Amino acid sequence: MSDTLQVSGTIRPTTRRQTQPVWNRPATARPGHGEEVSVPGTFVHRPRAQDVLITSWQRLDDSHFSVTALWPHDHPYFVRSHGRHHVMLTGETIRQAGLLLSHAELGVPLGHHFVLGDLVYTTDPEHHATSGAPTRLTIDVTCSRTRMRAGALASSRFDMTLRAGGRIVATGHSSVSVTSPAVYRRIRGERLAARRPAGPLGTPVEPELTGSAADRDVLLSPTGRPGQWLLRISPGHATVVNPENDHVPGLSLLDAAQQAARALIAPVRFVPYAFGTEFRRYAEHGTPCLIAARRVPPAIPGTTTVEVTGSQHGKPVFVSALTALDTHHSPL
Template sequence: MSDTMHVSTVQPRSPHQPLHPGGGRAAAPRSRHGDRVTREFVHRPLADDILVTSWRRIDDTHFSLTAQWPHDHGYFTPNRGRHHLILTGETIRQAGLLLCHAELGVPLGHHFILGDLVYTTHPEHLAVGSGPTALTIDVVCSRTRMRAGTLASGRFDMTIRKAGRIVATGHSDVTVTSPAVYRRLRGSRLTARHAPGALPAPVPARLTGSAEDGDVLLSPTARPDRWLLRIPPGHPAVVNPANDHIPGMVLLDAAQQAARTLTSPDAFVPYAFGTVFRRYAEHGTSCVIEARRVPSALPCTTTVQVTGLQDGNPVFVSTLTALDPRD
C-alpha cells in the first residue's frame, strides 16, 4: 500500500479467465456508510486522486465498494484508448486501506506492509469513455488476524466490475504495524524525504506510454535494457511528500514504463501484473531499473521481467504480461 510493498509474482492468467469464476455472494447488507471517503482513508495527498467513492459491509468477511476511474487524469493517462494499467493496482490499494481504517479497526497513522498485490485485467472492458468510469468492487476478507480489536494481518480478494462485467480481479495480503513498531523498523530512515533536485534527462515519453516528459520515471543509461529511476519534483500523483521511502506505486509505474520501452516499437499493453518487493526503496540512493524478456506462460503473449536495484541489491521484481499484437 502506501508503505512497504512486498508483492508476489504469479503465473498470468488469460485476460478472459477470471480468478474467481461464478457470481458474487448474495446477501443483505448489515450496515451502510454514507461517510465521505477522505484522503486520509486512502493515503492520497490530493482529493482528485481518490478512486474509491463509497463502501458498505455485507457481513463479517464481505464488503461492497464503488469506485470511479477518471477519463482525463493528469498523470494516469489512457493508453491506446484503454484505462492505465496502474489504476487497477491503485484501486486495490485504496480499497484495502479504506476497509482497514473504516471497518477493521486500524487507526490512522498505522503503517501497512502489503504482502501480495496480484491482478489480471480484462482489456476488452477497459475502454475509456467520454466521462468517468463507474465501478463496483466485491471484496472478500480472509486469513484475518486481529489484535485488540485492530487488524494485524489479512487477505483481500477483489473483483472489479463495470456495468456488471468483470474489469479486473486480484488480491492483496496486508500486515499492519503500529507507529512504535514502524519507528523501530525504520530507525534513522524515518525522517528521510524526497528531495527534489536536478533530474537526469528522461526517456522519450512516447516510448514509455507517458503523456509528456514530465511523467517519465526513467532516465537512459549506456545500455538499452537499463535505466535510472527519476522522480519528477512536485508530482503528487505518484509521490506522497510524507513518505520516508519511495512509494511502491512509483516503482510499479516505473516497471511498466520500462517494459514498454524495452519492447518498443512493438505495442506492449500489459493486462497482468505481479511484483515481488525485497526491501524499502530508499530516498537519496540511485535506483537502477533493468528489464528483460522472459518465457511467457500463455500462447500469443509477451512477458517482461523488470528488476529494481539499489547499491546492487534487488528492491523489487515485476512481471508484466501483454497480449501479442494481432496482424
C-alpha cells in the same frame, strides 16, 4: 517485518459493527464530476481529492465487503491509451480499497503504517474505456489469512473482483501487514526522517516510449545500457509520491515497472493485461534505484511477458512480471 499473532481466518468486528450492511456515506465531493463523491483522502492515503478513486463501501459480513469506485476519464496522470484505461488504475483501486477497509472497518487507526507484500491483478484485455465519461465500478472484496492484534488488523489478504456495468473487468489481490507508529520508528530508525533529496533530476526517457503524458510523468532515466534505467521522480509530483513519505511508495515502483516493460518492447506496442509484483524491501530516498527489464518465456501462447526488477546497492527491492497480448508488431 510484521509482528503479528494468528487469531482466525476471518475478521472479527471490534467496534460499531452490525450484522446488517450499513452504507458509509462519503464526505468529500470529487471536483469536476457533479454528483460523484469520494471517501476522505486520509482513508486511502491520498492527499489530493482528484486522486481518490473509491466512492463508497458496504460491509456484507465479517470477511466480505462491497466497494464502489470511479475511474476518471480526464485524470492528468492516469491517461487513457488506445481506448483503454491506464493499467495502473486497477492496481491503485485495489490498493485504495484495501486501505479504506482497513481503516474504516478493520480497526486500523489513521497514522499506522502499511507494508505491501504483493499486488497481483489481471484485467480484461477486451474492456475499453467509455469515451468522454468516467467508468463506475463495483468491487467484491474478500478478506482471508487475516490476523488481528488488540482489536485491529495486523495483516490480511484482500481478494477483489472489479465489475463495470455488470461485466468483470479485473480480478486481483494484495497482501498487507500493518505496524504501529512505534514499531515503524524502530524499523526505520534514522531513515524515518529521509525525504527526496534536492538536486538535478535525471534525463527522462521519451514519454511516448513509456506511455506517459509528459516528461514529468516519466519515472525512468537512461543509463546507456539496454534494458536498464534509473528511477526518477519529479519533485512536487503529488500523484507519484507524497513529499512526507520517508521512502519511495509502491505505486511509483509499479508504474516504473510498467514503463520499463513498455520501453523494452518499443517500438512494438506493449499494453499489459496481467501484472504481478512482490515487494522485498523499502526503496530508499537518496539511493539510486536500478530498474532492469528482460523478456521471459510466456506461460500463454500469443503473449509477451517481461520481468522487471528494482534494486538498490545490488539488493532486490521488487520484482514484477507483466504480460500483454501480442500485437503483431503494432506501433506505439
